[in-house]
Amino acid sequence: MLFTHDTEIALQAAAALVNTATAPDSVDTPEALDRFVEEWGWTGQRRHDDKELQQVRRLRPRLRDIWVGTEQEIVDGVNALLVDARALPQLVRHDQYDWHLHATSSEAPLAERMAVEAAMALVDVVRAGEISRLRTCAAQDCDDVLIDLSRNRSKRYCDGGCGNRVAAAAYRARQQEGTGS
Template identity: 50%
Template sequence: MVFIHDTEMSLRAAAALVNTLPETDTSGRDRLETHADLDAYLATFSYTGAFRRDADELAAVRAIRPRLRALWSVDRNNAVPLVNAMLRDGHALPQLVIHDHFDWHIHATEPDAPLAMRILSESAMAFVDVIRSDAWDRVRVCAADDCESVYVDFSKNGSKLYCDTGNCGNRMNVNAYRRRKARESA
């Protein structure tokens, strides 16, 4: 499934932000507790505009994670009201922009909007594309029996089963191999 670059990057950023929640970590650790954690996220997923880098900004970004996570818990039709609420709450005002090394793409908010609202709105805009292209089956939770991480399957044939946050695919393949060998030797 091929989405335009800014949609794919926003979907990847949304999944990564959701995957900082404690319930997505096998150890139950929250991976967005400090400013350093937020800085690491922003180093990977660049957002333009104003950054306050204070406790309120960190708290606001942490607070939107459950709203984004909810998108992985519903079907396409039930995602629509969630996405619409995110767009409303983020005061989305889509506009074409060009900057840095990116060609024309959509920003959903003003550059001085709070970071959490920019993330929420841009994520919602990306999910609009997923809904409109009828690709909701690509919005997935990891199939590993011990993982709750989320991802969007960007593979050509839509066959990806496991997230990229851990070693889930390899771990599940090793477990299946061991079960097969145990059955063969029994």
């Protein structure tokens, strides 16, 4: 394992959140946000309203800009997220999770908790010198972000099926070449 379990989950959740903005937007209603929150296991206070939805949706471009930035842009973006939330790291244990870091209270707004969790995970990426693991999908028609947690740093495609689609297109092209058509 490259990072701690909670860091890996936070990075994957941050990438998934950024990727919800890809057309069509998959977090476009409070109910869709509820499904996303449940899928990624977010805990803490929720409002389940349009204000909460808009706050989360405004977070996505900030995270995308951090994800695709230079090292200094990543550091500046992470620091801004932590300052904006007045983050105060503390060890916590809850539900099925053993000791891990939270830097906001469970009563903080959802978007703030999401921002800080992503920022704390990105701190680990920067400190480990692993920024090159923050990537965008290699498919020409996809702008999704991904975190490469593979041992050999070989992940090139997002989890949206792009790898299979690109491989199938390459196979069809080779077959077409072989038939001379």
